[in-house]
Amino acid sequence: MKLHGYFRSSASYRVRIALNLKGLSAEHLSHHLRKGEQRAADYLAINPQGFVPTVQGDGANLTQSLAIIEWLDETHPEPPLLPKEPLRRARVRAFAQVIACDTHPIQNLKILARLRELGLPEEKVTEWAAWANREGLAACEK
Ligand SMILES: N[C@@H](CCC(=O)N[C@@H](CS)C(=O)NCC(=O)O)C(=O)O
Known part of the structure; x- marks a missing residue:
């Protein structure tokens, strides 16, 4: 692989x-x-x-x-990455998606490069990325 x-x-x-x-x-x-x-x-x-x-x-x-x-x-089913019970599986998927769907994509390299292209100053670009990470990770912590 x-x-x-x-x-x-x-x-x-x-x-x-x-x-x-x-x-x-x-x-x-x-x-x-x-x-x-x-x-x-x-x-x-x-x-x-x-x-x-x-x-x-x-x-x-x-x-x-x-x-x-x-x-x-x-x-490669062993060891399984998800719990067996549907509700617990859904909760694990939801947790992963907070990061993979709602946090990471809005502050990855491509997005930050686009914000610079659109004229956002560097400190605002950094502030945007920090805000996105804070929001997502705070929700995960809760
Ligand atoms: N949703 C994709 C996101 C992949 C992604 O954004 N990867 C970043 C690195 S963590 C990347 O390749 N960025 C390059 C870029 O933004 O130009 C996944 O989960 O695989």
């Missing part, structure tokens, strides 16, 4: 954590996000969004960290 990621990418961390919990190994292929390597033509061919992570293996080419993690859980 190949994991296209970057050491500072929290979405790649999610997949690395799942791989470790499953006791699975992968070849790690790094794409330097600050150098824009995620937008190289050969990488866009496997991940048209220009995001990490991407996982390749068993004939699959998979993007989106939560979809990758679900696939790992379904193809």
